[in-house]
C-alpha cells in the first residue's frame with residue numbers, strides 16, 4: 383500500500399510533469415477537456431478492481447451489487463440528459479462504441495456512407511485501414527471544397543448513387559451545425575439506417591446549443607471526454623427497442639469483455655454534471671470563444687497573409703484555420719503555437735495541396751479553456767496571441783509570456799499535489 387511516488391518514481395514523475403504541462407500551457411486541442419475533480423476521483427477508484435461482464439442485474443460475476451448501482455445511474459442519467467429511451471454506457475472508447483454500432487446495424491460487405499476523412503470525417507466512418515473500411519464497403523460524401531460547407535444536396539445525390547445500408551452523420555473536424563432532419567429525410571428516401579456520431583458536439587447538444595440528433599437518428603454514438611467533459615470513454619443511445627437489444631449484445635459479448643466500472647462510475651458523475659446550469663454556461667463560453675477566435679482570424683491582417691477560416695466562422699467549439707494560401711503549412715503553424723505554449727493540432731483541409739503529415743490547416747478548440755473559466759476577455763487575448771504568433775517575425779518570447787499569464791490567472795486542479803493526492 384505504498385504510494386506511487388515510492389513504488390514507481392518514474393511514472394510518478396510523468397504524472398507530475400503532465401500536471402504541470404496542463405497547468406502552464408493553453409490547451410486548445412478541440413477533442414480535449416479537463417475533467418472535474420469528482421470525475422478524477424470516481425475514475426481513480428477501487429471500482430477498477432471489479433469484473434462485471436453482463437449488464438446490471440444480469441452479470442456473469444458475483445459481487446456486482448454496488449457496481450450495478452453505478453451503471454444504472456449512468457444509464458438513467460445518459461437517457462435523461464439526451465432524452466433517449468435506451469443507453470449503453472459500456473463502450474471503452476468512441477471507436478469501440480462505433481464498432482459496436484456498426485456490427486449491430488450492418489453486415490460485413492454492406493455499403494456505408496459517411497463524411498470523407500480528409501473533409502473532417504472520422505476513422506471509424508470508413509477509413510481504409512480501420513475496421514469500418516475493411517469490413518464494409520465504404521463510400522464518402524464531401525464538403526464544398528471552396529466554402530468548406532456541407533451541402534445537403536450533395537449528401538442526397540451521393541446517397542441516391544450509393545444506396546447505403548447505413549448513412550453516417552458526424553465529424554471530427556467541421557465547424558457548422560448539422561441538419562439532422564435533412565439527414566433523416568435522405569436516409570428515409572434511400573432506405574438507409576441513420577447513425578449519428580455526436581462525439582465532438584455531445585456537450586453542446588446536452589446544453590441545448592446544437593440541435594439534438596436523438597429524435598432523428600436510429601442510433602447515436604458519442605465519446606464522453608470531448609465537449610461533454612467526462613472520462614475518456616464512449617456510449618450509445620437509441621429510441622428503438624430492437625436496435626437497443628442489438629447494441630447491447632454487440633457491445634458485450636460482441637466487442638468487449640468486462641466493462642471498466644471505474645470509468646462507468648465517472649461517466650455517471652459526468653452525465654449528472656452536464657445537466658447543470660454551470661455546464662450550460664461553460665458550453666456557451668466555449669462556443670463564444672470559438673466565434674471570437676474565428677472573427678479575429680478573418681481580419682485583413684491575417685487574410686493578407688493567406689490565413690483564413692474554413693466556412694468563414696463557426697457554430698461550435700472549434701475553428702478550422704485554412705492555410706492553403708499561406709506560406710505557413712499546418713505543421714509549422716502547430717509548432718509555432720507550441721513554442722508559445724498553445725497546444726493545437728494540424729489538420730487536413732478539403733483539397734489539401736500538402737501531404738497528410740504536413741497539412742494546410744489547424745483545428746483549434748475552446749472546450750478546455752472554457753472549463754478553466756475563460757470568457758470573452760480571455761478568449762480575445764488568446765485570439766490575439768494566436769494571430770500574432772502566425773505572423774512573420776513574431777516576438778515569440780513575449781507571446782509566450784502573455785500565454786503563461788492567462789494560464790496562471792486560471793489555476794487548474796488547485797489542491798492536487800503531484801502525482802495524485804489532494805491537499
Ligand code: PLP
Nearest residue numbers: 475476477504553554579581605
Ligand atoms: N467519433 C468521432 C467523431 C471522433 O472525433 C472520435 C475521436 O476523435 C471518435 C469517434 C473516437 O473516439 P476515441 O478516440 O475515444 O476512440
